[in-house]
Amino acid sequence: xxxxxxxxxxxxxxxxxxxxxxxxxxxxxxxxxxxxxxxxxxxxxxxxxxxxxxxxxxxxxxxxxxxxxxxxxxxxxxxxxxxxxxxxxxxxxxxxxxxxxxxxxxxxxxxxxxxxxxxxxxxxxxxxxxxxxxxxxxxxxxxxxxxxxxxxxxxxxxxxxxxxxxxxxxxxxxxxxxxxxxxxxxxxxxxxxxxxxxxxxxxxxxxxxxxxxxxxxxxxxxxxxxxxxxxxxxxxxxxxxxxxxxxxxxxxxxxxxxxxxxxxxxxxxxxxxxxxxxxxxxxx
Amino acid sequence: xxxxxxxxxxxxxxxxxxxxxxxxxxxxxxxxxxxxxxxxxxxxxxxxxxxxxxxxxxxxxxxxxxxxxxxxxxxxxxxxxxxxxxxxxxxxxxxxxxxxxxxxxxxxxxxxxxxxxxxxxxxxxxxxxxxxxxxxxxxxxxxxxxxxxxxxxxxxxxxxxxxxxxxxxxxxxxxxxxxxxxxxxxxxxxxxxxxxxxxxxxxxxxxxxxxxxxxxxx
Numbered sequence: 001x002x003x004x005x006x007x008x009x010x011x012x013x014x015x016x017x018x019x020x021x022x023x024x025x026x027x028x029x030x031x032x033x034x035x036x037x038x039x040x041x042x043x044x045x046x047x048x049x050x051x052x053x054x055x056x057x058x059x060x061x062x063x064x065x066x067x068x069x070x071x072x073x074x075x076x077x078x079x080x081x082x083x084x085x086x087x088x089x090x091x092x093x094x095x096x097x098x099x100x101x102x103x104x105x106x107x108x109x110x111x112x113x114x115x116x117x118x119x120x121x122x123x124x125x126x127x128x129x130x131x132x133x134x135x136x137x138x139x140x141x142x143x144x145x146x147x148x149x150x151x152x153x154x155x156x157x158x159x160x161x162x163x164x165x166x167x168x169x170x171x172x173x174x175x176x177x178x179x180x181x182x183x184x185x186x187x188x189x190x191x192x193x194x195x196x197x198x199x200x201x202x203x204x205x206x207x208x209x210x211x212x213x214x215x216x217x218x219x220x221x222x223x224x225x226x227x228x229x230x231x232x233x234x235x236x237x238x239x240x241x242x243x244x245x246x247x248x249x250x251x252x253x254x255x256x257x258x259x260x261x262x263x264x265x266x267x268x269x270x271x272x273x274x275x276x277x278x279x280x281x282x283x284x
Numbered sequence: 285x286x287x288x289x290x291x292x293x294x295x296x297x298x299x300x301x302x303x304x305x306x307x308x309x310x311x312x313x314x315x316x317x318x319x320x321x322x323x324x325x326x327x328x329x330x331x332x333x334x335x336x337x338x339x340x341x342x343x344x345x346x347x348x349x350x351x352x353x354x355x356x357x358x359x360x361x362x363x364x365x366x367x368x369x370x371x372x373x374x375x376x377x378x379x380x381x382x383x384x385x386x387x388x389x390x391x392x393x394x395x396x397x398x399x400x401x402x403x404x405x406x407x408x409x410x411x412x413x414x415x416x417x418x419x420x421x422x423x424x425x426x427x428x429x430x431x432x433x434x435x436x437x438x439x440x441x442x443x444x445x446x447x448x449x450x451x452x453x454x455x456x457x458x459x460x461x462x463x464x465x466x467x468x469x470x471x472x473x474x475x476x477x478x479x480x481x482x483x484x485x486x487x488x489x490x491x492x493x494x495x496x497x498x499x500x501x502x
Contacts, residue, residue, distance in 0.1 A: 049502040072356035082351035099287035
């Protein structure tokens with residue numbers, strides 16, 4: 001296991017983080033949630049940028065606070081905020097990275113920058129938000145890391161650039177079986193087509209962990225009237241939300257309801273709908 | 285550390301113009317009053333070494349520190365590099381000023397009092413090491429913006445305290461104290477004691493800065 005987060009706690013005045021999660025080798029794990037749900041705080045905790053009030057984080061099987069320089073070379077990071085100084089150029093960043101990482105491939109970095117349209121001799125402050133996002137990704141991918149920790153890497157990118165970045169991530173995973181990615185995004189469609197499993201975080205707590213394929217194939221939203229709801233088998237309902245017409249119910253056994261209750265409206269689950277129901281709906 | 289070193293040099297390129305202006309000002313002062321070296325030396329070494337404070341500010345911009353501390357080096361290495369970088373900058377400023385003084389004395393065909401210059405050089409070196417030892421932990425504790433204010437406030441507080449003590453001591457007491465001070469300064473051991481004190485202060489400053497940065501959250 002590359003990453004194990006065991007019951008970590010971090011208290012702020014108006015926010016408490018309290019979660020556990022895991023990332024296995026060979027997998028892309030997504031962390032999804034609303035703004036302020038705790039995604040970036042979780043990433044900061046993993047990267048030892050904040051101090052925990054409780055719990056434990058193991059990275060490569062070691063306490064995350066005790067990683068050596070060699071261990072840290074095995075991680076590629078994108079933070080939603082934070083990069084090299086805006087006064088530097090990508091060429092200068094490459095020179096710095098070349099001195100910091102043994103496996104940094106400077107020629108490959110230059111070629112990728114050129115391919116992605118990132119000007120090597122321009123100061124970062126002159127870059128558009130999208131261009132800055134591309135540079136961050138290219139930096140994270142530049143040194144053959146075993147594990148990528150990417151907080152909102154596609155923020156600020158247009159549809160085409162997002163596609164390019166997601167393809168880069170797929171290529172990265174195809175190169176070596178043992179690699180893994182932990183990625184957060186508020187754009188669920190990015191994660192839908194990329195992640196093997198998803199963690200959903202809300203108010204600092206993990207509210208759902210599920211295989212992406214299972215969410216897309218077996219989760220669903222039932223739209224039922226009051227009378228139908230009373231007769232409904234509730235064993236497979238995860239969340240229920242009161243609506244003007246009756247109830248919206250989130251299930252992880254859509255097929256069961258389609259077969260046994262042919263009269264009710266059953267919609268295929270999308271990640272957005274699942275998030276909405278998990279957050280707004282109540283328990284059954 | 286090499287990577288951090290490169291990063292700071294790249295950040296410094298923005299300050300090239302300031303450095304050139306500083307050198308011109310130094311040359312002007314030296315041409316007008318060549319033997320006013322103590323002021324020029326102090327001014328140049330402190331100003332050069334304090335440029336490291338600008339690199340702190342640039343690292344900190346737009347949450348840059350958070351990203352930097354995900355790279356493969358420890359926070360301890362980061363702090364150590366800053367002290368070394370500040371020292372190197374100070375030594376460059378110090379060396380350039382002495383070289384400029386030498387060049388001006390050649391052009392003006394005036395004899396430099398090398399004995400005085402040596403002593404002034406050592407004093408300037410000591411002052412810049414103390415300044416660096418104070419400024420870096422302040423920057424780490426308070427951040428770039430607040431740090432500047434705290435540093436100015438600290439310098440002002442020390443100046444006012446000195447002036448306050450002097451105005452408090454009137455008449456004989458004041459003369460007595462001045463006599464005692466001059467007696468102390470005449471002692472041979474004072475140089476070694478001050479030197480040792482500065483080294484101790486510098487080491488404490490480095491250790492405290494490492495402690496501060498390791499406690500900090502980003």
